[in-house]
Each structure stands twice: as C-alpha cells, then as structure tokens.
Amino acid sequence: MDIIQIVGLGLIATFLALVVKEQKPLFAFMLTVFVGITIFLFLIDEITKIIQMLEGIAEQANMNMVYLQTILKIIGIAYIAEFGAQIAKDAGQASIASKIELAGKILILVMAIPILTAVIEMVLSLLPT
Structure with missing residues (x-):
C-alpha cells in the first residue's frame, strides 16, 4: 500500500469519524x-524490509547483533508508546497519554543501559592509564 492509499484511508476515516x-x-x-491498526498492518512488510536491511548492514560491519536487537526494541517501544498515547489523546484522555509516554521513556532508558555501559567501557579502554 503506498502513501496515497494510506492518506486516502486516513482522510476517509477522519471524515467518517467526524460525522459519526x-x-x-x-x-x-x-x-x-x-x-490506525489497519494502517500499521499495511506497513508490516515495509518494517520487515527495514529490519532485514539493518541486520544485513550489521552483519557486514561485524557488529554485535545484541546491540542491533536492543536498538530495534527501543525503536519499537517508541512507536508503540506514541501510538498508544495518540489513541488516548484522541479519546480525550491526555493524562493517560502522558503516562503512556512516560512509561515508554522509562522502558527506553532501561533498554539503553547496556548500550551506554558498553560505550563507556569502550571509551575508558581507549584512554591511557
């Protein structure tokens, strides 16, 4: 599904939602x-292509796949939290939306700790003793 179809579906749904x-x-x-879920399902093939491309690049660079998986999980958490927060905002629940965003940020920070630790250890190993 290309962007014109996605935008068309979104605009039709917006018009119907406003009328109803x-x-x-x-x-x-x-x-x-x-x-929203339907649009996301249409994009799964594209997301799969992106993940496969990133895995190929990581393999060529001899990168530890744990780091790539962690980064992909972080990106997934960010998108899911944003999607959930937007749904809560659409329902008029800004307070719940902000809590969803906070939870996403905390989970991202927790997931990033091993990567930050590895970067700090690498920097420290480069410094003269």
Whole structure:
C-alpha cells in the first residue's frame, strides 16, 4: 500500500469519524483505532524490509547483533508508546497519554543501559592509564 492509499484511508476515516462522532462517539473512537491498526498492518512488510536491511548492514560491519536487537526494541517501544498515547489523546484522555509516554521513556532508558555501559567501557579502554 503506498502513501496515497494510506492518506486516502486516513482522510476517509477522519471524515467518517467526524460525522459519526456527534451521534455515536464510541463508534467514532473505535473507527479511529481500527483504521490506525489497519494502517500499521499495511506497513508490516515495509518494517520487515527495514529490519532485514539493518541486520544485513550489521552483519557486514561485524557488529554485535545484541546491540542491533536492543536498538530495534527501543525503536519499537517508541512507536508503540506514541501510538498508544495518540489513541488516548484522541479519546480525550491526555493524562493517560502522558503516562503512556512516560512509561515508554522509562522502558527506553532501561533498554539503553547496556548500550551506554558498553560505550563507556569502550571509551575508558581507549584512554591511557
């Protein structure tokens, strides 16, 4: 699915949600969530291609795959947290959205600690003793 189809689906869903929202706000919200998930499912093939490309580059660079997997997990957490926060904001729950964003940031920090530790150890090993 290319960007024109995705934008078209998004605009149609937005129009429908605006029309339906006055009569059935819950249905409009469910429509918004469904379309968001549908767009994400259409992008899974592209995400898979990106991951395979990054794995190929990491193998060519003789990079430890644990670091690449951690970075990909961090990116996944960021996108999932953003998606969840946007859904909560669409539902009028800004407070819950901010908590989702905070949880995402904390989980990203926890996932990044091993990478930060490795970078610090590498820098320290380069310094003269």
